[in-house]
Amino acid sequence: MNVRQLRYFHLSAAYGSFSAAARAEGVSVQAVSKALIELEEELGGSLFDRSGKRMRLTPLGEATIEKAQEAVESFDAVTFAAHAFLEESAAEREEYHLALITPPFAKHQLITASLSRLFSRMLRADVTIRVALGDEAMVDLESGALDALFTVGAFVDPRCTCLPIGNVAVGAFVGRRHPLRRKEVISFEELAPYPVLHNQRIDGFNETVLTTCLKEGLASPLVEISTDEEVADFLEHDQGYILGIYLKALDIKPLAFMHRIDPADAPTVPVCMVTLKDSRGAHFERLDHFVRHEFKRLKGVLNE
Numbered sequence: 001m002n003v004r005q006l007r008y009f010h011l012s013a014a015y016g017s018f019s020a021a022a023r024a025e026g027v028s029v030q031a032v033s034k035a036l037i038e039l040e041e042e043l044g045g046s047l048f049d050r051s052g053k054r055m056r057l058t059p060l061g062e063a064t065i066e067k068a069q070e071a072v073e074s075f076d077a078v079t080f081a082a083h084a085f086l087e088e089s090a091a092e093r094e095e096y097h098l099a100l101i102t103p104p105f106a107k108h109q110l111i112t113a114s115l116s117r118l119f120s121r122m123l124r125a126d127v128t129i130r131v132a133l134g135d136e137a138m139v140d141l142e143s144g145a146l147d148a149l150f151t152v153g154a155f156v157d158p159r160c161t162c163l164p165i166g167n168v169a170v171g172a173f174v175g176r177r178h179p180l181r182r183k184e185v186i187s188f189e190e191l192a193p194y195p196v197l198h199n200q201r202i203d204g205f206n207e208t209v210l211t212t213c214l215k216e217g218l219a220s221p222l223v224e225i226s227t228d229e230e231v232a233d234f235l236e237h238d239q240g241y242i243l244g245i246y247l248k249a250l251d252i253k254p255l256a257f258m259h260r261i262d263p264a265d266a267p268t269v270p271v272c273m274v275t276l277k278d279s280r281g282a283h284f285e286r287l288d289h290f291v292r293h294e295f296k297r298l299k300g301v302l303n304e
Contacts, residue, residue: 003075005039006068008032009047013065014164014270015154016055023156024163054216054267073293080289094125096287099132099140101151103202123290134205141276148287149274152245155206160274165292167268170209170261171246175235181257188218188265195240197231198222209243213266245269 011021012032022029040047047061057065096119100112112129119127132140132149140146142159149155155162172186180186180194196210196218203210210218223240225231234240235256246260273291275284 001039001042003072005035007072008035009039009061010065010069010072011164012036012048012055013057013061014167016267018055020154020156024161026161073289076289077293080286080293094123094283094286096123096125096127096148097146098127098129099137099146099149100129101134101137101149101155101205102131103133103199104131119290122294123287133201135201141274147275147279147284150291151206151272151274152209153207153212153269154272155274157274159276161277162272162274163288163292164270164272165288166271168271169246169263169268170213170266171244171258172261173235173242173244173256173258175239175256177236178239178241180241180259183259185260185262187262188213188216191241191261192219194220195223195234195238196220197225197234197240197242199224199226201226209245209269212269213243213261216265216267218265 008018008021008025011024012018015021015024018032018036019029022032025032036047043060043064045060046058047064049056049058098119102108108131112131116127116129119125119129134149134151134155137146137149138157141149150165151162152168154164172180172191174181178194180190183190198210202208220241223234223238225234231242235242243261244258246258273288
């Protein structure tokens with residue numbers, strides 16, 4: 001067993017396919033498949049169920065994926081610790097400019113300010129985080145105005161490296177008068193009669209929560225919406241809903257509320273860090289290690 005096998009295992013589970021894991025690592029699908037076969041032989045069972053339309057973890061895979069991720073992060077920590085030690089003595093404090101790829105949402109300024117302070121303290125660097133739409137953020141990434149983007153869902157672009165840093169559950173944002181308002185967990189079947197918000201500029205950039213759920217069988221009618229006024233009316237009067245990350249921090253009581261989608265219907269969605277391929281280095285490796293290692297804590301902060 002080696003860290004390369006465990007890394008391919010973690011990436012394949014996060015992305016849901018060997019091909020996506022191979023793209024993220026810049027290797028062939030055959031290399032990923034061979035490494036995982038060798039790992040399965042050593043562990044004594046299959047890690048993935050490949051029989052359905054979506055590759056899923058087997059019980060053995062579910063039992064070992066978290067430990068595999070921890071092992072990869074522990075291995076990466078050696079490089080991270082060395083870089084952190086060398087950078088501690090640097091005269092200039094590092095700066096990171098990051099963007100969350102999402103339209104502006106309620107509390108986004110509060111949340112990004114809190115995350116900026118948390119990142120700055122834990123990285124011992126000056127970190128600025130803002131929300132941005134994907135096409136605008138790509139321009140800033142290429143110009144150097146941004147160091148990295150964070151997407152909810154995979155992003156495929158030949159110019160970029162897209163690395164999953166963790167997974168999030170799917171939620172539905174509904175208005176206070178919505179018929180499903182009192183449900184704690186909502187199924188795709190229950191959502192089917194109600195319209196779901198779609199925005200081509202957002203859902204056309206990367207594989208968003210909505211596009212992922214549509215592939216998994218969500219049958220709600222799509223309604224194209226682009227303005228804040230339309231969103232408010234959509235939630236308040238049209239019994240519409242919005243798919244996104246399941247975070248209770250997104251509640252704007254008493255006007256609208258976030259509810260979890262039944263995990264039997266909606267898969268978890270990877271949160272990914274996107275950087276330019278030619279910009280990888282110690283600066284980015286430090287950020288990469290930090291966000292993957294601290295992802296669980298960041299989710300906990302947002303859910304408090």
